[in-house]
Amino acid sequence: MSKHKHFHNSSRRKFLGQASCAALGSTTFFSSMANMLLANGLAGANSSNTGDYKALVCLLLAGGNDSYNMLVPRGTAEYDEYAATRYDLALDQASLLPLSPLTSDGKLYGLHPAMGNLKTMFDNGRAALVTNVGTLIEPVANATEFFSGAKNIPLGLYSHSDQMQHWQTSVPQSRDAIGWGGKVADMLKSMNSNQDISMNISLSGRNVWQSGNTVLEYSITNQGLGVEGIPQYQPWLYNAGLVDEIRQTAINDMATKMYSNVFKKSFGELTKHSFDSLEIFQDAIANVPPFVTNFSDHYLSQNMAMTAKTIAAQNELGMCRQTFFMTFAGWDHHDEVLNAQNSMLNTVSNAISEFFAALDEIGMADKVTLFTISDFARTLTSNGNGSDHAWGGNQIVAGGAVNGQDIYGTFPSLDLTSPLMVSSRGNIIPTTSTDEFFAELALWFGVAPSDLHLILPNIGNFYSVGSGSMPLGFLPMV
Amino acid sequence: MIPLYVLPRQNTIPLLLFLLMSFFPVVAQDSLIILGSGNYSTMTVNTSDNNGNGTGTETVNGFGLLPNLNSSSRFLAQSTLGADMETITATAGKSYTEWLEEQFNTPISASVQQYTQDITVAALDSTFAAGGDPNLIAPQRWFWHSAWWKYTMESPDILRNRIALALSEIFVVSEMPQLDEVPLSLANYYDMLLENSFGNFRDLLEDITYHPAMGLYLTHVNNPKSEPSLNRFPDENYAREIMQLFTIGLYELNNDGTRKLDGSGNFIPTYDNYDIAEFAKIFTGMTYWDTFLFGQNPQSEQSFLMPMQLMNNWHEAGPKTLLDGTVIPDRNPVDGYADVTDALDHLFNHPNVGPFIGHKLIQRLVKSNPSPEYVGRVASAFNNNGSGVRGDMKALIKAVLLDPEARSCYVDDPFTGMLREPIVRYTQLCRAFNAYNLEGFYRSFMGSFYENTLQRPLGSPTVFNFFQPDYQPIGDVADNDLVAPEFQITNSVTILGYAKELHYWIMNEYDVHEWFQLYIGEPYNLNKTVNIDLTDELALGTDDKLGELIERLNTILVHGQMSDETKDIIMNTITQLDETQAELRVRLALYLTMISPDYLILR
Structure with a gap:
C-alpha cells in the first residue's frame, strides 16, 4: 500500500531530524561532504558550516532590464551626458529618487522614480546596487581589446537564450546546463538534515541556476501548485479513498520501475521526486502563521509571499541552507520601455520591500540575501521608443546582511565615445564580472574561499581568493 | 508498400x-x-x-x-x-x-479566424438576447482557444493541423504580453500557418515577416528608419530573431546539422552584431495596413487581419550589407518591399535553413535526438524536392515522417524517443476518444490547463518557445549528451499538474474542457460541456475483458509499446475494483495509461 497518503489529513507524517542548524557538528558535515564529493567528483572539502540558516533568492528579470534607467546619473554634468545619449529614453532629472551612497565617486545618482520602496531600503542600509556588471570570461579593458581578438569573449553576446544562461552559470565560454546555484547546492546540501526535499526551491519551474550535478530544484507556485496533490476521486463515494490510494500506488510503481530508456527513466524519477516532495512540503508549510505584511496582487509579490512562507517553515523542512529562484518576465523592451519600466520597476521595488517586511516579522531578514540578474542591459540609444540588446548593466542586492546604501563597482561613462562602448548604439563592456558578484554571494552563503573555483571556474581572472577581502564588499566576510 | x-x-x-x-x-x-x-x-x-x-x-x-x-x-x-x-x-x-x-490534397477545411468571429458574434448576440449590453463584451482570449479546438476536433486535414502546431512553436507569436486582447490576430496567424503548412518555406517566411501579430510581437511594426541626430537607430529585435530562431541559427551548419568548424576547431558564428544592425535597417517602415500614419497604434482587431504595409518614407535608405558580403543596392527611390524581398531571399537560400528547420521539425514530430544522417536526408529534401524546388514543405514533411529513422521504433535503443508535450497529450486524449459537444461548440478556457502544464497554443512565455531545442535535463539525459526539450517544462508543478488535469478530464467525468460563460448569467448544463466518448472501452470493463481493455488502450495510445510490467500494474490496480464499477475501471485504466512513462515517451 502506498506510503504517500497526502490525501488523508490524518496521515501527515513528520520526517526525522528537523533542522537544528546551530547544532550541526562539523564532523557530520565533513563526512557527508566527503560522500557527496565522492559522488560528483568535486575536489574541495573546505567549505565550512557557520551553523546558521541562510537563504539566497535569485530574481531573474527575464528579457534584459534597461538598467541604465534604473540607476541613473543625477548630477548635472553626468545627467547631461546621460540625457544626450539616451535622448527620448532619458528620464527627467527632477524625477529621479536621490541616492546618497556611503562611498562617493564624486558623482550623484538617482533611482528610477517608481522605486520608492527600494530607495527606502537603500537609505536604511538594507539594499545596494552593483553597477555595470555582466558576463565576462576575463577582464576586457576597452573596445580596442574587445575587437583585437586577444580576449575571450562570452558566447552569444546579445542573445537572450545565451546571456540568460551565462548569468545563471557564470561560465560564458560554454553553454552549460549546470548553474552556480546548483553547484553550491551540490556542495552545501549536506548541511540540511532533510535530504528528501531539494534545498533549491523554484517559483518559476526549471532553471539553469538551480541545476546541479546532484541537485534538482523543487518547483512550487504561489498558488500552491506543487504543494497540493491530485484531487480526491468523488469523495462522496463509499470507496473513494480506495480509488485514490490504488491510483497513487500505481503511479508510484510505474514511476519507480526500472526503465532502460533514459527518457522514461528521467520522467519516472521526476514523478517520484515530485510526489515525495509534495508530502513533505505540504506538512511543513501547513502550520506557518499568516504574515501581517500585505503582499501586492502581482505574481512577483505573491512569489515573494510563498518564498517567505517557505523560509518560515525552514525548521520544519529541515533546511539550514536554501536557495530560491523566481522569474519576472517581460523586460525585452524593444518598444514602450518607459511606460513598461514605470510599472515593472515599481512591481520589483514593492515585491522586494514586502518580502523583507515579512521576513522581519519572523526575524529572518538578516539571513536572507536577494539579488537580481537579467540577460543584459539595453542599448543606451533609442530605436524610437525602445532599446535593444546590450551587455553590462546594474543589479540590486537586498537583505539584512547587505552592506547597503552603497553602489558597488564602477559606474561607467555613458558617453557614446567612451572606450568601453563596443557599439555606437551604446553597448557597454562590463567592468565587474558576474563572477565577482556571485563569489560574494557564495562566500557569504558558506562556500569556502578555497572551493570558490569549483563554483565559479573563471573567478581567478577577477579576484584573488587570498586577498582577505570580499570581491566587492556588499556582504560581510564570514 | x-x-x-x-x-x-x-x-x-x-x-x-x-x-x-x-x-x-x-x-x-x-x-x-x-x-x-x-x-x-x-x-x-x-x-x-x-x-x-x-x-x-x-x-x-x-x-x-x-x-x-x-x-x-x-x-x-x-x-x-x-x-x-x-x-x-x-x-x-x-x-x-x-x-x-x-x-x-485535403484542402483547408475551415478558418480558425472565422470560428473565432462566430464565437464573438455569438457572445454579442446572446448578451443582447439576455438583456445585457453587447458593447461591454470585449473579445476574449478563450474565443480563439475554443475556435482552435473546434478546428482540431472537426477538421479532416489532420496532418495540416499537426504541422501548423509545430510551426507555431518554431515561428513563435504569443498571446503574451499583449495579443491576448486581440484573439483574432492569433486566429489569423494560425490560419496563415495552416495555409503555409504544405506550401513553400519562402512564402511562409514572407507571410510571417509581414504578419501584424509578428510585427507587434517582435516589435518591427512601426519601426522607423534611423535618425542619428536623435541617437535613434532601427529596432534590432526582428532582425535578430528571424536569423537566430526562424532560419539559420547561431552557427554555420553542415547539411547534416552538425556545426562547421574553422581552422582552429571553433564553431563559426553565422552573424555578428554588425549584421544585426544591417538587417535591422531592412525591417523598417512597416506599419498596419489600415493606417495612413506611420507610428499609429492599431485601430481595431481589423488591423491584424491583413499583412503590414511598408511606407518607404519610413524605410531606411542606403545600401545594406548581407551576411556573405553581398549588398542590397542603394535603391533610389527607396523601395522597402524590394529590400525585404532581397533579405528574405538571402536568408532562405542560406545553406543552414534545411538542417536548422529540418532538425526543429523532427524534434516536434518524431524524436529529440535525430542522427546527423536523418537530419541530412531531411535537409536534402528541403534543399531540393526532387524537382529542383527548394523549401517545398511537402517534401520536408515527407522526409521527416517517412525516414527509416522515423518509421523504426528502436525498441531496444535506450536513447531514442521524445517526451510528448502537454498540449499534444491533451489533443490525443480528445481526438482518440472523440471529445464532442452536442452544439459543436468546444468551449475551452484553457486556464487551469495552462497553469498546470505551462502550455497552450500560441501561449509561449517568450519567442524561444515553451522549451528550447537543446535543453538538457540533468541526470541520464545530459550524462549521455542528449537533449530533451520538453523536459524544460517538466517539473514538480507540471508533473503534479498533469496528474490533476488528467483527473479532471478522465476521472471527473463531466467536462474534458474548461467551460466558460458565453454571456454573463448564462446557465450551465451538461449539454454545453465537452465529453469524451468511451462507449467502446466501457464494453470492456467486465472481468473477462480487462486484458482486452488494456490492449486497446495500448494500441490507441501507446502503439503496442506498453511493457508487460506496466500492463500488470494497471491490471492489478483496476482489479481491486469489482465488476459493479466497470466504468471506473475503464477510466482508471485510461488515467494510468496516460500517466505511464510508456505512453509519455513517444518512441
Missing part, C-alpha cells in the same frame, strides 16, 4: 524477422512494424487475438491479427494531434505515402 528497412544499428533483427516470416506466410503486410512493437531480442510475439486464446505463432500467421494497427497508431501520433481507433484502422489499410498524399 512499406519498404523493409535494414538499419545498421540493429540489422540483425529485421533479418531474423525476415527468416521467420518466410516460414509462416504472413497475410498482413508491413509485419516488420507490427513486430516492432513487441520484444525483438527474445522474439516474443504477443497475440492480438480477440478470442483470448491466440498464440504468438498464430499472430505471426495472421490469425485474429489486426494488421498494422500499432504501426499506424504510432505514425498518426507523429503526424496528427491524435487519432481514434477508426482512423487508426483506416490508415492501417494504406501506405503512409498514400496517406500523406491524401492529406496534402
Whole structure:
C-alpha cells in the first residue's frame, strides 16, 4: 500500500531530524561532504558550516532590464551626458529618487522614480546596487581589446537564450546546463538534515541556476501548485479513498520501475521526486502563521509571499541552507520601455520591500540575501521608443546582511565615445564580472574561499581568493 | 508498400524477422512494424487475438491479427494531434505515402479566424438576447482557444493541423504580453500557418515577416528608419530573431546539422552584431495596413487581419550589407518591399535553413535526438524536392515522417524517443476518444490547463518557445549528451499538474474542457460541456475483458509499446475494483495509461 497518503489529513507524517542548524557538528558535515564529493567528483572539502540558516533568492528579470534607467546619473554634468545619449529614453532629472551612497565617486545618482520602496531600503542600509556588471570570461579593458581578438569573449553576446544562461552559470565560454546555484547546492546540501526535499526551491519551474550535478530544484507556485496533490476521486463515494490510494500506488510503481530508456527513466524519477516532495512540503508549510505584511496582487509579490512562507517553515523542512529562484518576465523592451519600466520597476521595488517586511516579522531578514540578474542591459540609444540588446548593466542586492546604501563597482561613462562602448548604439563592456558578484554571494552563503573555483571556474581572472577581502564588499566576510 | 528497412544499428533483427516470416506466410503486410512493437531480442510475439486464446505463432500467421494497427497508431501520433481507433484502422489499410498524399490534397477545411468571429458574434448576440449590453463584451482570449479546438476536433486535414502546431512553436507569436486582447490576430496567424503548412518555406517566411501579430510581437511594426541626430537607430529585435530562431541559427551548419568548424576547431558564428544592425535597417517602415500614419497604434482587431504595409518614407535608405558580403543596392527611390524581398531571399537560400528547420521539425514530430544522417536526408529534401524546388514543405514533411529513422521504433535503443508535450497529450486524449459537444461548440478556457502544464497554443512565455531545442535535463539525459526539450517544462508543478488535469478530464467525468460563460448569467448544463466518448472501452470493463481493455488502450495510445510490467500494474490496480464499477475501471485504466512513462515517451 502506498506510503504517500497526502490525501488523508490524518496521515501527515513528520520526517526525522528537523533542522537544528546551530547544532550541526562539523564532523557530520565533513563526512557527508566527503560522500557527496565522492559522488560528483568535486575536489574541495573546505567549505565550512557557520551553523546558521541562510537563504539566497535569485530574481531573474527575464528579457534584459534597461538598467541604465534604473540607476541613473543625477548630477548635472553626468545627467547631461546621460540625457544626450539616451535622448527620448532619458528620464527627467527632477524625477529621479536621490541616492546618497556611503562611498562617493564624486558623482550623484538617482533611482528610477517608481522605486520608492527600494530607495527606502537603500537609505536604511538594507539594499545596494552593483553597477555595470555582466558576463565576462576575463577582464576586457576597452573596445580596442574587445575587437583585437586577444580576449575571450562570452558566447552569444546579445542573445537572450545565451546571456540568460551565462548569468545563471557564470561560465560564458560554454553553454552549460549546470548553474552556480546548483553547484553550491551540490556542495552545501549536506548541511540540511532533510535530504528528501531539494534545498533549491523554484517559483518559476526549471532553471539553469538551480541545476546541479546532484541537485534538482523543487518547483512550487504561489498558488500552491506543487504543494497540493491530485484531487480526491468523488469523495462522496463509499470507496473513494480506495480509488485514490490504488491510483497513487500505481503511479508510484510505474514511476519507480526500472526503465532502460533514459527518457522514461528521467520522467519516472521526476514523478517520484515530485510526489515525495509534495508530502513533505505540504506538512511543513501547513502550520506557518499568516504574515501581517500585505503582499501586492502581482505574481512577483505573491512569489515573494510563498518564498517567505517557505523560509518560515525552514525548521520544519529541515533546511539550514536554501536557495530560491523566481522569474519576472517581460523586460525585452524593444518598444514602450518607459511606460513598461514605470510599472515593472515599481512591481520589483514593492515585491522586494514586502518580502523583507515579512521576513522581519519572523526575524529572518538578516539571513536572507536577494539579488537580481537579467540577460543584459539595453542599448543606451533609442530605436524610437525602445532599446535593444546590450551587455553590462546594474543589479540590486537586498537583505539584512547587505552592506547597503552603497553602489558597488564602477559606474561607467555613458558617453557614446567612451572606450568601453563596443557599439555606437551604446553597448557597454562590463567592468565587474558576474563572477565577482556571485563569489560574494557564495562566500557569504558558506562556500569556502578555497572551493570558490569549483563554483565559479573563471573567478581567478577577477579576484584573488587570498586577498582577505570580499570581491566587492556588499556582504560581510564570514 | 512499406519498404523493409535494414538499419545498421540493429540489422540483425529485421533479418531474423525476415527468416521467420518466410516460414509462416504472413497475410498482413508491413509485419516488420507490427513486430516492432513487441520484444525483438527474445522474439516474443504477443497475440492480438480477440478470442483470448491466440498464440504468438498464430499472430505471426495472421490469425485474429489486426494488421498494422500499432504501426499506424504510432505514425498518426507523429503526424496528427491524435487519432481514434477508426482512423487508426483506416490508415492501417494504406501506405503512409498514400496517406500523406491524401492529406496534402485535403484542402483547408475551415478558418480558425472565422470560428473565432462566430464565437464573438455569438457572445454579442446572446448578451443582447439576455438583456445585457453587447458593447461591454470585449473579445476574449478563450474565443480563439475554443475556435482552435473546434478546428482540431472537426477538421479532416489532420496532418495540416499537426504541422501548423509545430510551426507555431518554431515561428513563435504569443498571446503574451499583449495579443491576448486581440484573439483574432492569433486566429489569423494560425490560419496563415495552416495555409503555409504544405506550401513553400519562402512564402511562409514572407507571410510571417509581414504578419501584424509578428510585427507587434517582435516589435518591427512601426519601426522607423534611423535618425542619428536623435541617437535613434532601427529596432534590432526582428532582425535578430528571424536569423537566430526562424532560419539559420547561431552557427554555420553542415547539411547534416552538425556545426562547421574553422581552422582552429571553433564553431563559426553565422552573424555578428554588425549584421544585426544591417538587417535591422531592412525591417523598417512597416506599419498596419489600415493606417495612413506611420507610428499609429492599431485601430481595431481589423488591423491584424491583413499583412503590414511598408511606407518607404519610413524605410531606411542606403545600401545594406548581407551576411556573405553581398549588398542590397542603394535603391533610389527607396523601395522597402524590394529590400525585404532581397533579405528574405538571402536568408532562405542560406545553406543552414534545411538542417536548422529540418532538425526543429523532427524534434516536434518524431524524436529529440535525430542522427546527423536523418537530419541530412531531411535537409536534402528541403534543399531540393526532387524537382529542383527548394523549401517545398511537402517534401520536408515527407522526409521527416517517412525516414527509416522515423518509421523504426528502436525498441531496444535506450536513447531514442521524445517526451510528448502537454498540449499534444491533451489533443490525443480528445481526438482518440472523440471529445464532442452536442452544439459543436468546444468551449475551452484553457486556464487551469495552462497553469498546470505551462502550455497552450500560441501561449509561449517568450519567442524561444515553451522549451528550447537543446535543453538538457540533468541526470541520464545530459550524462549521455542528449537533449530533451520538453523536459524544460517538466517539473514538480507540471508533473503534479498533469496528474490533476488528467483527473479532471478522465476521472471527473463531466467536462474534458474548461467551460466558460458565453454571456454573463448564462446557465450551465451538461449539454454545453465537452465529453469524451468511451462507449467502446466501457464494453470492456467486465472481468473477462480487462486484458482486452488494456490492449486497446495500448494500441490507441501507446502503439503496442506498453511493457508487460506496466500492463500488470494497471491490471492489478483496476482489479481491486469489482465488476459493479466497470466504468471506473475503464477510466482508471485510461488515467494510468496516460500517466505511464510508456505512453509519455513517444518512441
